Amino acid sequence: MSQDPTKLSEQFLTHQVTNQPPPLVYDAWATDPVLREAVAREGGGWGESHVAAYGKLVGGELMQLGFLANENKPKFRPFDRYGHRIDEVEFHPAYHRIMELAISHGGTGFAWKNADRPGAHVARMALSYLHNQADQGTGCPLTMTYACVPTLRQQPELAKEWLPRVTSSVYDPRFIPAAQKHGATFGMGMTEKQGGSDVRSNQTRAEPTGAPGPGQPYTLVGHKFFFSAPMCDAFLVLAQAKGGLSCFLLPRFTPDGERNPIRIQRLKDKLGDWSNASSEVEFHGALAWMCGEEGRGVATILEMVALTRQDCMIGSSSLMRQALVQAIHHCRHRSAFGKRLAEQPLMRNVLADLALESEAHTALTARVARAVDASGRDPNEAAFCRVATAIGKYWVCKRAPVFVNEAQECLGGAGYVEESNLPRLYRQAPLNSIWEGSGNIQCLDFLRAAAREPAAIAALVAEISAARGGNRILDEEADKLMNELADTQTLEVRSRMIVERLALCLQGSILVRAGNAVVSDAFCATRLGGQKGQAFGTLPATVPFQQLVDRAFPA
Ligand SMILES: Cc1cc2nc3c(=O)[nH]c(=O)nc-3n(C[C@H](O)[C@H](O)[C@H](O)COP(=O)(O)OP(=O)(O)OC[C@H]3O[C@@H](n4cnc5c(N)ncnc54)[C@H](O)[C@@H]3O)c2cc1C
Structure with a gap:
């Protein structure tokens, strides 16, 4: 779109618009020799054609979506119109489209699907580097979904169930049990009111519903003071079990299809990061599965x-x-x-x-x-x-x-x-x-x-x-x-x-x-x-x- 001050439609009564830069619509990969050289130097060059496709989107459609997703902050919906507790957060369609573009271009799954090729994480770094230029709020659930893989792998039966969804190229925003979905996103819950850096002070308690130990179901009672992207399908959280602070996989729905009692208290009113929702939550006996060894949560x-x-x-x-x-x-x-x-x-x-x-x-x-x-x-x-x-x-x-x-x-x-x-x-x-x-x-x-x-x-x-x-x-x-x-x-x-x-x-x-x-x-x-x-x-x-x-x- 170019401006022409001689055109009638461009004329004001008092002045002409001059000396303003044209809108910047560009290819964020092709115009970044520094990034391209760095990716090649560190062994991710073979992913170039894949990354290049995303670069065009970032400097165009994604940039516009980034404005929309941040102007229209997520809305907390604690109840439905009949007064039932639903604990949902509603995002603007631009947020969902950004997530869809990122996941379908490999922002979460590329490195894991290509793990046998050296440099896969470098190519994924380039995808993320490009993505974050258009919107950083979605970077939060995207990074947590990418990053949860090594922790999930520590509990093979949980990994077997969840990894295909986590590494999927499909963004499935439906708020339904993950087992019915084509793709899943992950969040993380460590920080509590009394301590964030020092997570050993976590107070959330975990009680086994039957036999205790890795891979077994527990109920969680407690809170998290910062809990970002609460509409993710599952979360890796820390809680105190009998044998000490342990890691748990906490899904949004229980296996019988009920909403897991993860009560969203409120959304944080943040300085920035507006397209992303960050919440405070309480767990009212929420079902979660121990991931990794008891007492080795950190x-x-x-x-x-x-x-x-x-x-x-x-x-x-x-x-x-x-x-x-x-x-x-x-x-x-x-x-x-x-x-x-x-x-x-x-x-x-x-x-x-x-x-x-x-x-x-x-x-x-x-x-x-x-x-x-x-x-x-x-x-x-x-x-x-x-x-x-x-x-x-x-x-x-x-x-x-x-x-x-x-x-x-x-x-x-x-x-x-x-x-x-x-x-x-x-x-x-x-x-x-x-x-x-x-x-x-x-x-x-x-x-x-x-x-x-x-x-x-x-x-x-x-x-x-x-x-x-x-x-x-x-x-x-x-x-x-x-x-x-x-x-x-x-x-x-x-x-x-x-x-x-x-x-x-x-x-x-x-x-x-x-x-x-x-x-x-x-x-x-x-x-x-x-x-x-x-x-x-x-x-x-x-x-x-x-x-x-x-x-x-x-x-
Ligand atoms: C927008 C947003 C979203 C977030 N989302 C999540 C989330 O999804 N999940 C989650 O678990 N957390 C989340 N967090 C929490 C974040 O990770 C913590 O705020 C952070 O780790 C710091 O913990 P704290 O706030 O309790 O600060 P504190 O632990 O109280 O630390 C305060 C300051 O003291 C410093 N400090 C601590 N110990 C020492 C020491 N021994 N020596 C010197 N200095 C020290 C710290 O570096 C820090 O600067 C989010 C935070 C924000 C702002």
């Missing part, structure tokens, strides 16, 4: 959490990518003081700095996806995955709010107005760093792995050292960092600083080995060598700004 559900943490990284790098695209597009079409904004020297510095930051996050996210992918085949990758997920989740998610704010500023006032998607991205930006273990929890998790798993630190050091000799600044920073790590005094209070620097070294190492010296030299000099201020747009004048911007989003 270890069992952590198999799922490891993947949802990876998806927080994907979500945040995706948010930053979308904000960058919007900023570059606007600045290429908007002029001020006689020049396009994208040609103004200082704005070039801002855009180039954002592009550099975005590329580093995308590169690290894709590398972690490869580690997830290879974990089952390669113990070194499993060890690397363990620490790189904590480091990446901490740093990538932490950078999103400040990044999106800078991109908003590139649009000026238009970036603060809801008709652009920047305000929505801004509201969403803090969430990934809070859920699935907030910042400090990731740093403590890194320290725990470092203390208990020597292989994890060895894998991390090997990964950073793989670029040795490629950039002097990176080598020097890596050496300093290893000394910091070796000093075990006061490690906990220093852990944010250490994890941040580890993330930057990892990003530097990946970029150096990726082989584009324009990118890696600028990254290492500014992020590791201190040649930059705190804000974006503070790159030294020697950096080839235009090249970085053109690479990020080819004109």
